[in-house]
Amino acid sequence: MAWDFGLSKGEEAYRQQVAKFLDRELTEEIARQTWEDLGLWKEGREFARKLWESGLLGWSWPEEYGGKGMPPIYDFILLDELGKRWGAHVPNDVGYTMTGHTILRRGSEEMKKEFLPRIIRGEIEFGLGYTEPEAGSDLSRLKMYAQEDGDYFVINGQKTFNTECHYSEYHWLCCLTDKTVSPYKGMSLFIVDMDAPGITIRPMITMSGEQTNEVFYDDVRVHKSRIVGEKNKGFYHMMEALGSERNYVFVPSRYRPYLEMLIDYAKNTMYDDKPLAENPMVRDKIAQIAVEIETAQLLADHARWMEWAQMTMTCEPEITKVVVSELEQKMVDSAMQILDLYCQLEEGSKYAPCGGRIEWEFLHSFMTTIGAGTSEVGRNVIAQRGLGLPRG
Amino acid sequence: MDFTYTEEQKMMKDAAHGFLKKVCPNVEWYLEMDKDEKGYTDELWQGMAELGWMGIAFPEKYGGIGGDFLDLVVLLEEMGYKAVPGPFFSTVILGGYTILEAGSEDQKQELLPKIATGELIMTMALTEPGTTRFDPFLVETEAKENGDEYILNGTKLFVSDANVSDYMIVAARTAGNKLSRDGITLFITDSKSAGIKMSLLKTVAGDKQCEVVFNDVKIPKANVIGMVNEGASAIEKTLQKAAVGKSAEMLGGCHRVMEISVAYAKLRVQFGKPIGMFQAVQHHCANMKMATEQSNFITYKAAWMIANDLEEAPKFAAIAKAWVSDAYKKVASIGHQILGGTGYIIEHEMPIYSRRAKAGEYAFGNPNYQRDLIATQIGL
Missing domain, CATH: 1.20.140.10 (Butyryl-CoA Dehydrogenase, subunit A, domain 3)
Known part of the structure; x- marks a missing residue:
C-alpha cells in the first residue's frame, strides 16, 4: 500500500493493445456516432464486433459469461483510450457500462445467461427508461404503472428523454408496480423488448442535433421473468448502481x-x-x-x-x-x-x-x-x- | 493505481497531528508569532527536530531518515492543516534539497547532517526589486571573482526566514544579461557575513519574508553550488519541489477550512434550522469539497512524480501549484462566507488560513506563472 498513480505492467500492455487497435479501426464516422449520440448503426456494430473479436472487450467481466475475470480497471482503460480518440464510450454504452452491471448484481441466473454474454460481446444495447414528463430530478413522481396479470405485467404510460430507444434492442424500464406505498418502495425495473407490441417511439431532436425520444406504452405485456432483481426494489437497485455508473459514464x-x-x-x-x-x-x-x-x-x-x-x-x-x-x-x-x-x-x-x-x-x-x-x-x-x- | 498512504506515512501523519496540536495551541499563539521577530518557538523547532522531520527525505548517510519526497509532502500537508509558522519549508526544501540535488559531496557532508538535527536554518534568495512579478531568472545581483573569493553586491526580496537563517543560497549573476538563464551561479552564503543587511517585510500572512541587501559580501569559492554560471537548472528543480510542497501545505489548509466551516454550518441555527440545511450553504460546502478533493490528488500525483523522477514531473508540479493555489483561495473565501461575521474577527482561526492562502498563492509563482510553464510543457 502506497500512493501510486501508474499502471501495472499488465494494465499498460492492455492499454497499448487497445491503443493500437483503435488507431487502426476507430474511424471518424464511428467516433461521431458515439460522441454525438447519433446512435449505434451498422458501422458502430461492426466496430464492436471487431473489438470483441480482437479480444479487447469484456476483460473486466466474469469468465462464466464470456469475460476474462479481470478487475474493473481494464474496462476503464478501454474507456479512457476510446475517449482520447473522440470515441466517448464503447458502442453499446448503456448495456456495457450501466445495465449490465445491475443484471450481474441483481438479475436471476437465467437473466444473466440471456443477456450478459451478448452485452460483453457488444451485440446488444439498452435504452434507459427513467424520466417521465412529471418525473425529472424527482423520480418519486413517476406515473407509469405495470399492472400484474397472471404471469405478465401490463404496462401503460409515457417516458421522455429516453435517448437510445430508437436503435437499442431493449428498454431498461423503471415504473410503479405498487401504487399503495411510497413510490420509492413501489418501483420495479424491467427489461422490455423495444419492438414489443404497444410501444411507440417519437423522436425529440436536441439543440445539438442528437436524437432522444418519447416512449409511449399502451397495454404492453411483459413477462414476470423480465423483472430485474426484486419486485418493488427498483429504486434501491438503481441507487446502488448510481456511483458505479457515474464512474463509467x-x-x-x-x-x-x-x-x-x-x-x-x-x-x-x-x-x-x-x-x-x-x-x-x-x-x-x-x-x-x-x-x-x-x-x-x-x-x-x-x-x-x-x-x-x-x-x-x-x-x-x-x-x-x-x-x-x-x-x-x-x-x-x-x-x-x-x-x-x-x-x-x-x-x-x-x-x-x-x-x-x-x-x-x-x-x-x-x-x-x-x-x-x-x-x-x-x-x-x-x-x-x-x-x-x-x-x- | 493506489490512493493510500504507506503504514509509516499514516503513523507519521497521526504523530504530526498530535504534536502540532500541542505546540501550536490557539489563535492567541499565532497572533504572537505574527508579531514576534523570529516567528516560531524553540519548542516547535526542537520538537520537529526530535521527531526527525528535517531529515525525513534525506539519505541516511547524510544523517537523514532515508524517506522520499512523498513522505515530506505528508508532513507538509499536516503543517498546512495547522498553519505552522517557522523556517521548516525554507530550510528543508529551499536549502536542504538544493544542496542534496546540486551540491558537492563536501557540501552535503557538511550541511545536510546539521539540517537533519535542526542545528542549521537555511533559505534561498531569488527574487529581486528589478522585477515587478515572480521571475527567478531575473538576476542583477552581481558576483565578481576576486582571487579565492567572490564579491557579492545586490538586493534580494521576499527571502523567507532570512532573519533567522544561518545560511542563504543566493542566486547571483556571474555572466550574461539580467534575464539570461545562463550565467546564474548559486552561492552558499553565511547570513552573518559582513556587508549583509536584512529587514523584515510586513506581509499579509505575518510570515517572515525579508529584504536582504548585499554590500561587498565576500564568499569563498568553495561555497559555489554546482558549476559556475549553471545555477538555473538547480533553481528550477528546487522550485518544482517548492511548488508541490507549497501545494501540500495549502491542501492541509483547505482541509482545515472545510472542517471548521462544515462544523459551523451544522451547528449555527438561523430561521429555525441549522444553516447547513439550506441548499445555498450546502452548495458552498460541496464546492469546497470538490476543490479540496482535486487539490488532494493533484498534489500527491505531482509528489509521486517527483519522488519517482518521472519525465512529466515538471508539468504536474506546475499543474498542482496552479490548481491548489486557486482552490485554496476559493475554499478560504467560501469559509468566510459560511462563518459570516464570526470568521472576520481576529481571534478566530479563519483569518489565519485566508491570509496564508494569499501568501501561498504568490509563493514560487502564482497560477498565471504556472499556467505559462504548463503552456510551454504542452507544446505552446
Missing part, C-alpha cells in the same frame, strides 16, 4: 482531443506574423483546460479505484460528475474566446476553425450539467452524503 479523457485540437490551432494560426501560441491569454486559457482535465482525471481515477478496492463510495463519483460536466462548459467557453468571431461557424461552413467542432460542442455542453442529474442535485448529494449536512 463520466470519462475525463474525452476532453483530451479538444485540448490537442486547441494546441494545434494555437501553434498553426498566425496573427500579426506570430502564432497564437505566443499570446499570453491564449496560453493561459489552454493551460487552464489542461489543469482541469488532469485534476478531473484524478477524481475519476480515485472514484474508480474505490470501486475496485470495494470501498464504500459516498459522493466521490458525484464529484466527478459535477466537475466533469462543468469542465466541459468552461472548456468550450475558453475555446470560443480563443477562436473569437470564427467560433460561430458550424461544420461545413467556410472558414470554420477546428472543423466546427467547438461550435457543436457549445450546443452540446448545455446538456452536461443537466443530463444524468443536475449539478444542483449533485451538490446536494455531495453536501449531504459526503459532508453529512442535514437534509432540508
Whole structure:
C-alpha cells in the first residue's frame, strides 16, 4: 500500500493493445456516432464486433459469461483510450457500462445467461427508461404503472428523454408496480423488448442535433421473468448502481482531443506574423483546460479505484460528475474566446476553425450539467452524503 | 493505481497531528508569532527536530531518515492543516534539497547532517526589486571573482526566514544579461557575513519574508553550488519541489477550512434550522469539497512524480501549484462566507488560513506563472 498513480505492467500492455487497435479501426464516422449520440448503426456494430473479436472487450467481466475475470480497471482503460480518440464510450454504452452491471448484481441466473454474454460481446444495447414528463430530478413522481396479470405485467404510460430507444434492442424500464406505498418502495425495473407490441417511439431532436425520444406504452405485456432483481426494489437497485455508473459514464479523457485540437490551432494560426501560441491569454486559457482535465482525471481515477478496492463510495463519483460536466462548459467557453468571431461557424461552413467542432460542442455542453442529474442535485448529494449536512 | 498512504506515512501523519496540536495551541499563539521577530518557538523547532522531520527525505548517510519526497509532502500537508509558522519549508526544501540535488559531496557532508538535527536554518534568495512579478531568472545581483573569493553586491526580496537563517543560497549573476538563464551561479552564503543587511517585510500572512541587501559580501569559492554560471537548472528543480510542497501545505489548509466551516454550518441555527440545511450553504460546502478533493490528488500525483523522477514531473508540479493555489483561495473565501461575521474577527482561526492562502498563492509563482510553464510543457 502506497500512493501510486501508474499502471501495472499488465494494465499498460492492455492499454497499448487497445491503443493500437483503435488507431487502426476507430474511424471518424464511428467516433461521431458515439460522441454525438447519433446512435449505434451498422458501422458502430461492426466496430464492436471487431473489438470483441480482437479480444479487447469484456476483460473486466466474469469468465462464466464470456469475460476474462479481470478487475474493473481494464474496462476503464478501454474507456479512457476510446475517449482520447473522440470515441466517448464503447458502442453499446448503456448495456456495457450501466445495465449490465445491475443484471450481474441483481438479475436471476437465467437473466444473466440471456443477456450478459451478448452485452460483453457488444451485440446488444439498452435504452434507459427513467424520466417521465412529471418525473425529472424527482423520480418519486413517476406515473407509469405495470399492472400484474397472471404471469405478465401490463404496462401503460409515457417516458421522455429516453435517448437510445430508437436503435437499442431493449428498454431498461423503471415504473410503479405498487401504487399503495411510497413510490420509492413501489418501483420495479424491467427489461422490455423495444419492438414489443404497444410501444411507440417519437423522436425529440436536441439543440445539438442528437436524437432522444418519447416512449409511449399502451397495454404492453411483459413477462414476470423480465423483472430485474426484486419486485418493488427498483429504486434501491438503481441507487446502488448510481456511483458505479457515474464512474463509467463520466470519462475525463474525452476532453483530451479538444485540448490537442486547441494546441494545434494555437501553434498553426498566425496573427500579426506570430502564432497564437505566443499570446499570453491564449496560453493561459489552454493551460487552464489542461489543469482541469488532469485534476478531473484524478477524481475519476480515485472514484474508480474505490470501486475496485470495494470501498464504500459516498459522493466521490458525484464529484466527478459535477466537475466533469462543468469542465466541459468552461472548456468550450475558453475555446470560443480563443477562436473569437470564427467560433460561430458550424461544420461545413467556410472558414470554420477546428472543423466546427467547438461550435457543436457549445450546443452540446448545455446538456452536461443537466443530463444524468443536475449539478444542483449533485451538490446536494455531495453536501449531504459526503459532508453529512442535514437534509432540508 | 493506489490512493493510500504507506503504514509509516499514516503513523507519521497521526504523530504530526498530535504534536502540532500541542505546540501550536490557539489563535492567541499565532497572533504572537505574527508579531514576534523570529516567528516560531524553540519548542516547535526542537520538537520537529526530535521527531526527525528535517531529515525525513534525506539519505541516511547524510544523517537523514532515508524517506522520499512523498513522505515530506505528508508532513507538509499536516503543517498546512495547522498553519505552522517557522523556517521548516525554507530550510528543508529551499536549502536542504538544493544542496542534496546540486551540491558537492563536501557540501552535503557538511550541511545536510546539521539540517537533519535542526542545528542549521537555511533559505534561498531569488527574487529581486528589478522585477515587478515572480521571475527567478531575473538576476542583477552581481558576483565578481576576486582571487579565492567572490564579491557579492545586490538586493534580494521576499527571502523567507532570512532573519533567522544561518545560511542563504543566493542566486547571483556571474555572466550574461539580467534575464539570461545562463550565467546564474548559486552561492552558499553565511547570513552573518559582513556587508549583509536584512529587514523584515510586513506581509499579509505575518510570515517572515525579508529584504536582504548585499554590500561587498565576500564568499569563498568553495561555497559555489554546482558549476559556475549553471545555477538555473538547480533553481528550477528546487522550485518544482517548492511548488508541490507549497501545494501540500495549502491542501492541509483547505482541509482545515472545510472542517471548521462544515462544523459551523451544522451547528449555527438561523430561521429555525441549522444553516447547513439550506441548499445555498450546502452548495458552498460541496464546492469546497470538490476543490479540496482535486487539490488532494493533484498534489500527491505531482509528489509521486517527483519522488519517482518521472519525465512529466515538471508539468504536474506546475499543474498542482496552479490548481491548489486557486482552490485554496476559493475554499478560504467560501469559509468566510459560511462563518459570516464570526470568521472576520481576529481571534478566530479563519483569518489565519485566508491570509496564508494569499501568501501561498504568490509563493514560487502564482497560477498565471504556472499556467505559462504548463503552456510551454504542452507544446505552446
